[in-house]
Amino acid sequence: MNEQTPINDPHLDHLSDTGGDDDFGPPPFHAITHRRAIAVVLVLAVLVLLALLPPLLNVNRYKRQIVTSISTSLGRPVHIDSVSLNLLPLPSFTLENFVISEDPAFGAEPVLQANEVRANLRVSSLWRRRVEFSRIALDSPSVNLVHLPDGRWNLESILLQASRMPAAPTAQKKAGTAPRFPYIEATGARVNLKMGLEKMPISLTEADFALFLPEPNEWHLRLKTHFVRTDAPPTDTGILRVEGTLGRASTLAAVPVDLHADWETAPLGAVSWVLMGRDAGLRGEMNLTAAVTGTVGSNNLDTHLTLQRVRRADFVPEHTLDAELTCKARVGDVFHAFHNVRCAWPSGTSDGGLMVTGELPDLRNLQTAQATATFKDIPAASLLDALRVASNRVSPTLKVAGGISGTYVYTAQPTPLHEKLPAAPNFTITHATLDLGDNKPLLDQDLTGTLTGNQLTLAPIPLALAPASREPASLDLKLDEAGYTLHLSGTVLSSRLLQLAKALPQVGDGLEALLPTPLPPAPIRVDLLSNRTWGQPQTWSTAAVHPAPHGRIRRR
Template sequence: MMDGPAVTDTERKPAKRGKLAVAGAVVLLLLLAVLLPPYININRYQRSIAGVISRSLGRPVHMSGVGLRLLPTPGIVISDFEVEEEPAFGAEPVLRASSVVASLRLSSLWRGRLEVSRISLDEASLNLVRNAKGLWNIGSVLDQASHLSNAPTMQRRAGSSPRFPYIEASNARINFREGLEKKPFSLMNAEFSMWLDTPDQWRLRLTAQPVRTDLDLHLSDTGELQIDGSLQRAADINAMPLHLDAEWSGAQLGQASRLLMARDTGWRGDLDLSATLTGDVNDLHVNSRVRIGNVHRQEFQPGSTVDVDARCTGDYQRTAHALHGLTCFWPVGNGHLLLTGDMHGEENPDSSLRLEIDHLPASFAVDMIGLMRQRAGNAVTTGTVSGDFEYSGGDEESLTGQAVVNGASLRYAGLSEPMQLPAMHFIATPSGQQSPAGQQSHARAGSRRRLQRTALKFEPAILLQSFSVAMGGQAPLNVSGRFTCTQFALQLSGQASLNRLLPLSSNFGLMQSSLASISDQERGGAAAGIAGLSLSVEAPWVVPVSDQDHPELAITTTGSVELKNIRIRTSFLPDPLQIPSATLTLEPGAVVWNNASAVFHGIPVHGSVSFQTSCAAAGTGPCPIGFSLETNTLDAAALQSALLGAGAHGELLDAILAHVGSQHHMWPVLNGSVRVAALEIGDMALHNVAASVSIADTNVHIASLDAEAFGGTMHAVGSLNAGTPRPVWKLDVQLTGVHGAEASSLFHERWGAGTLNADVQFTALGFTEDNLTSSATGDFHFDWRNGTLPTAGTTALPLPHFDHWTGEGTIGNSRLTLTRSQLSHGSRSATILGTVTFARQVDLNAVAPSGTFRLTGSMAHPAVNSTQSQ
């Protein structure tokens, strides 16, 4: 192989010197680019530059300074750039930017005609204003630009017309105003670019974050707005053809509602809106898609996931504020929803819409209800819905049409097999309702059409025609309803077995949990009994978030339920309560059991029970239960066994007090009255007993207890605090007109005749009889007339028969201490002092003019000793 000619050192030196010269020139140019601009003062061109920009925008322009930049590309740096607003739109500048860089095309420098290739605005603030005529302030700028002859931005070679610069803005903010009113909507962190793509078409791109300035929003959840499109030149800006692709993505439904409506509607989900707009400003064709994933209320997560994916098209006419040819299609399962029609603004309210429902799964309708009513989402439904509804606006608004649900079945927790439903027909009411205020406004002579229409309150409603369903009763259950945009109402009449009604009430909350205590016939078995229903159920679709000051009932049920042969199980009674018959009356915020006949362990009771439901909704704790009970005869021993369970022994009072203080069977808050024709407590019989009692936690309060006792009357008030280690019992008992003979027979003693009045107040501690007797303290007073002392068979005591014996004393140390008493018969008198123990042992001293006597022994067999005679 032949080698090439050898290169000598002499030949290498010129080449090396050439490279060094080029490198030196480059370094020199770089040094000049860095060092030279500060020494070149072009501020004298500031007015000229401002004039050129003003003429191109058609607006006055201001700047604080102008500088020269050579790297990375030659350009002009403008500081504090402002573009004034047209007087018709306000006084605030339409555009502000802290820094604007106008980059120059290098090739234009050699031709001697400067050309700007790029205009970059940093931290720009743009105000978009619409006046009362519907015109935008940016319109004149676009109109000015459309009449300027420019070459496309990306054109490689210069022509007779200057090339349109590439305009970009970063970290920008776009504000909106309606006349002089500044709107709270803004676009933050905006990235904007605009260029001339062809001689007659501009292209633009915008990426920004929508925000509100009057609310504290979670900016990470307001999503991102992207717009990409084009504008065509036109002689009139209103006829300027446009094509815009817009998308609002990554937004949360809750923040989107706050952004658009300034309030949180309570809905949650992942929002994605996209739209394509074509046409011109006056006539736009809109093609959009709405997607919302995992739609739900903020209060709960529904049982089934609901996703929205609908596509809508239509033609918007700006001058008429009308949307024509609206078509929205939402496929669901094997069916769909289709909305078509025209929508007009307030000036021309003759809108018309048609909703087509074609083979829509009934489960979808239940899922939609489950978004608003948590319990409804627990139901499993089959069947399809088909039909159509038409809405017409204008002076006489109306809603017509119907839909039919076929092949429906319903299944929910507690139901052994699906409930088969007949065909259900939903029919729209032909017209709305008019409020009284609207009627008055409509009747005024010379009322304007718009005023009349505003006064009319149109409430479109869809009626559910009555249908019957077998619910295990002798007669079917009839169901009808009325549905509006804000609420629904159902009418239930007929019969239902409790084993089918109870799961229905529990799953859908139809009766405010008033039937929750009805138990099964046997453990694990179905509930027995029949209910006759006459109910009206009303509720809003969306339950407001309640607060303690303004509780909102989730559902309101009114009417009555006739119950037969049911059992109720409570947490505070050891066994179920048998109810042969009762009428359950439901009122707004209250439940009343009227005319109830009950049997508890063989004890028949008749009366009523009521309680409020609003206090539970307000979070103030359990509602007090009011009651009024009556019975003919009541035996204390039977009552003890019923209240405390079989096998309970001991004194009734001891056991009841211990039971009230027990945490195993906490009594509810009770407040009511009890009447007993005959109450037997051991050998003691009380007649026509009437008591008013209240129980709260471990506190019992006896407001009054009145009865006929021992031939007289008894009245008592008292209280019990069983929440302490040693419960505190306070009692005030008054006896009036008691027959001494009847009172003594209770203890199988013979006190003699006469009538007795007594007043006893005492306090005792504990549960058992020993605790109560040993801790009892208090006072007593008595007044006995025409009586006989226990030893009336002897003459040992002075005044064995007396006309009047009055006395008082104290209670303590398990005894009664007589501290003062006076016994008299005619003109003779005696003083008796001493003690009587709770074990009925006496130690009394009688002092009379005839001598001093001592009475000892038991009350049944006392002994008398004379200590002094005169």
């Protein structure tokens, strides 16, 4: 019989001096191979056993215990069709048709329904004769978020019930007296919003949600979703992200909250669909961020709105608009009251721009709202830029200058405070200049006006439409939510008037038809009136068109 040749290793040579080869020599090669083969067979046998064993085990007899445990934790009845055990890739239970029932006060539809829920076991907890889940995953659940007219939410009792249940942090390695809170996640979820028993057309879809407990008294949540409107065509509405923490408390109002939300890269056309149910005809992009810190009942709200490349949908202007707006408020009554509201444009402005302050004591009753808008040195050129974005008929040679300052007070219902305010708050355009591009300004002086209720009235605006005239032309403007009225009177040169009409078609539409043909070189006296409803054509009516003193014209 041939002997196995030993493996030569210089590091083992000294062992031959203290013992024989039988005691310290390496095992034969065929012994190593045999042991490895046995190990592989055992591993394969275990894997096959793990794969084949779960169907043979009837875990549905534990369904009642599982349902009772979840119902106690949520404070709502729970229904499960069936329960199955999985041992690969990790020990877990699969719950089929998982339903959390609704409180009858909030309607008949369930709070949550998921076709499948997978709950991974913490194997180490079994040695303590306790069942803990490390992760609970819901596949494409449907959630109904209900808000009643009295201000209550259907998730309020669930949140408070969870606050009363002792739980250890999710990432705690060793088991303690309190069970470790599982990592709860949902993918492809849909959140339906209901006001009372009426389901709103706005929903959250394709939502990915995560909830875990980093500290004993603090939940951390993450949400990524999209807005969708059921009565509108599918469209890209941007991405909504929410992340932050919620604490434990005995009442909803006392729950500590620190949440941050971002509505990113939302097309303005889609935003108008979501908020108004129609396309407002705007294009561009919106980014909105919001931060809530404090408690659910009383917190600070900070928002930052950014608009980029704003334009109308039917044409592309030479330059689009960008704008930033910041708002702050003290929010109370579980997000139903907004106090000390302060909004500023441009963002963070203190020296100039638009500042809006106000109060909204009850979000459910907008008649309680009060607001004050303060304008301070807003460049008139900015308004002309906005007009060029709104219309492609504004002449590129038209130039304006000056700064707009003033105050406007809005009160939905008259109050003793409102009665003490001036009936017609004034505003001023200082150093107002209007130039048609020929270095002959039509206007160069301060202008004043009033804002009363929903009507804006400008004091007569003198226009140099006939230089050196004893009776310069003037333009009166009244504007409200229905439309506007223009009144042009005085002495004008026809050529100069048409020049203004071409530079500002919104003023000049229809003027040419009222002028004599051919246009007289001498000044004429006009008295013209236009009433225009928003969205309708403008029409001018002639009160008088006749020669100015010492001038002759040919009438049509």
